[in-house]
Amino acid sequence: MYFCPMYSKEIIKGTLKPIILKLLEQEGRMYGYEITSKVKVLTQGKIQITEGALYPLLHKLEAEGIVITEQENIGKRIRKYYLLTPEGKNLATAAIDEFLDFMVTIKSILDPTANISYGNAK
Amino acid sequence: MYFCPMYSKEIIKGTLKPIILKLLEQEGRMYGYEITSKVKVLTQGKIQITEGALYPLLHKLEAEGIVITEQENIGKRIRKYYLLTPEGKNLATAAIDEFLDFMVTIKSILDPTANISYGNAK
DNA sequence: TTAAATACATAATAAATTTATGTATTTTTG
DNA sequence: CAAAAATACATAAATTTATTATGTATTTAA
Numbered sequence: 001m002y003f004c005p006m007y008s009k010e011i012i013k014g015t016l017k018p019i020i021l022k023l024l025e026q027e028g029r030m031y032g033y034e035i036t037s038k039v040k041v042l043t044q045g046k047i048q049i050t051e052g053a054l055y056p057l058l059h060k061l062e063a064e065g066i067v068i069t070e071q072e073n074i075g076k077r078i079r080k081y082y083l084l085t086p087e088g089k090n091l092a093t094a095a096i097d098e099f100l101d102f103m104v105t106i107k108s109i110l111d112p113t114a115n116i117s118y119g120n121a122k
Numbered sequence: 123m124y125f126c127p128m129y130s131k132e133i134i135k136g137t138l139k140p141i142i143l144k145l146l147e148q149e150g151r152m153y154g155y156e157i158t159s160k161v162k163v164l165t166q167g168k169i170q171i172t173e174g175a176l177y178p179l180l181h182k183l184e185a186e187g188i189v190i191t192e193q194e195n196i197g198k199r200i201r202k203y204y205l206l207t208p209e210g211k212n213l214a215t216a217a218i219d220e221f222l223d224f225m226v227t228i229k230s231i232l233d234p235t236a237n238i239s240y241g242n243a244k
Numbered sequence: 245t246t247a248a249a250t251a252c253a254t255a256a257t258a259a260a261t262t263t264a265t266g267t268a269t270t271t272t273t274g
Numbered sequence: 275c276a277a278a279a280a281t282a283c284a285t286a287a288a289t290t291t292a293t294t295a296t297g298t299a300t301t302t303a304a
Contacts, residue, residue, distance in 0.1 A: 014290085014291060014292080015228055016291085016292080018232060019228070019231055019232070022231060022232050023231070031251080031252090032251070032252070032253095033249095033250060033251050033252080034251095037250090039231070042230065042231055043227050043230075043231070046224075046227055047227065047228075050292075050293065050294080051251090051252080051253075051254095052253095052254080052255090052292070052293060052294070052295085053291075053292050053293075055252075055253060055254080056253090056254080056291095056292090057291090057292095059253095074250090074251085074300095074301095075300070075301070076299080076300060076301090077250075077251060077252080077299075077300055077301075078251075078252070079250095079251070079252090080251085080252075096232055096233075099228075099232060100229070100232055100233055102168075103225050103228070103229060105165050105168055105169065106137055106141070106169075106221075106225070107222070107225060108164070108165075109141055109144060109145070109161070109164055109165070110140060110141070110144050110218050110221060110222055111218075111222055136259090136260060136261080138260085138261085139260095153282080153283095154282070154283070154284095155280095155281060155282050155283080156282095159281090172261075172262065172263080173282090173283080173284075173285095174261070174262060174263070174264085174284095174285080174286090175260075175261050175262075177283075177284060177285080178260090178261095178284090178285080179260085179261095181284095196269095196270095196281090196282090197269070197270070198268085198269060198270090199268080199269055199270075199281075199282060199283080200282075200283070201281095201282070201283090202282085202283075245304100246303100246304085247302100247303085247304075248301100248302080248303075248304085249300100249301080249302070249303085250299100250300075250301065250302085251298100251299085251300080251301100252297105252298085252299085252300105253296100253297080253298085254295100254296085254297080255294105255295085255296080255297100256293100256294085256295080256296100257292100257293080257294075257295095258291100258292085258293070258294090259290100259291085259292080259293090260289100260290085260291080260292095261288105261289080261290075261291095262287100262288080262289070262290085263286105263287085263288075263289090264285105264286085264287080264288095265284100265285085265286080265287100266283105266284080266285080266286105267282100267283085267284085268281100268282085268283085269280100269281075269282080269283105270279100270280080270281065270282100271278100271279080271280070271281085272277100272278080272279070272280080273276100273277085273278075273279090274275100274276095274277085274278095
């Protein structure tokens with residue numbers, strides 16, 4: 001039985017992993033370059049994933065069985081799609097939920113107006 | 123003139139700094155152990171700052187002129203209070219704002235329901 | 245035809261944090 | 275009252291995560 005001791009460290013650190021997991025969950029499959037450009041567009045350039053961070057992480061996720069890959073040849077170029085495994089889907093859901101929860105917690109510290117309650121409701 | 127290129131790396135990583143700056147801004151002055159226990163209470167134990175992360179960061183902030191210290195003797199024990207300098211106050215405001223903004227951005231990716239708009243309002 | 249974009253990858257370095265360890269005082273509890 | 279837990283600081287080693295730099299090669303746009 002799991003009794004909420006504390007957020008895991010990786011989630012407090014690093015937003016890259018939850019972002020990737022979310023996008024893969026949503027899009028079905030994506031290739032590396034597509035992830036960086038999608039995030040760039042979604043965030044209006046505010047978040048630009050570097051290749052040095054992305055590719056090693058994708059490889060790690062693959063080694064851990066969280067994603068599998070499908071290679072496709074686009075002309076003479078190789079494109080490597082990443083897909084969540086069934087296990088990866090579970091992990092993705094959990095990781096995203098945990099991160100959203102974490103943000104509520106952080107926000108309650110950084111932005112107390114977000115939590116104003118009226119009356120005696122708690 | 124500053125034209126939004128991208129979030130700084132430190133803020134994407136590490137929530138510790140914004141948390142500390144926020145608490146100091148709010149409380150006026152705090153000592154290390156007080157910060158850890160306050161965060162623990164505020165987050166119902168979900169965030170537990172380790173001393174190995176806290177003290178080196180506080181020392182760094184002091185070296186950078188973001189905080190100054192006041193020592194007090196409690197019995198035979200020393201208690202070291204940290205206070206924001208005027209420069210530190212500016213930095214605190216900026217860092218907290220940036221972090222809150224960052225969370226909106228991340229949330230728009232991780233939780234698309236948070237951004238549903240009706241009609242053509244932007 | 246040249247620059248920019250697409251598409252992958254890895255190595256060296258830097259930064260942030262965890263884990264472990266250390267010292268010492270004060271308070272609580274059995 | 276003795277032992278455990280809490281208070282209060284600190285640092286060093288190891289780990290994790292990400293940046294920066296570099297490399298290769300193809301395709302598209304200027």
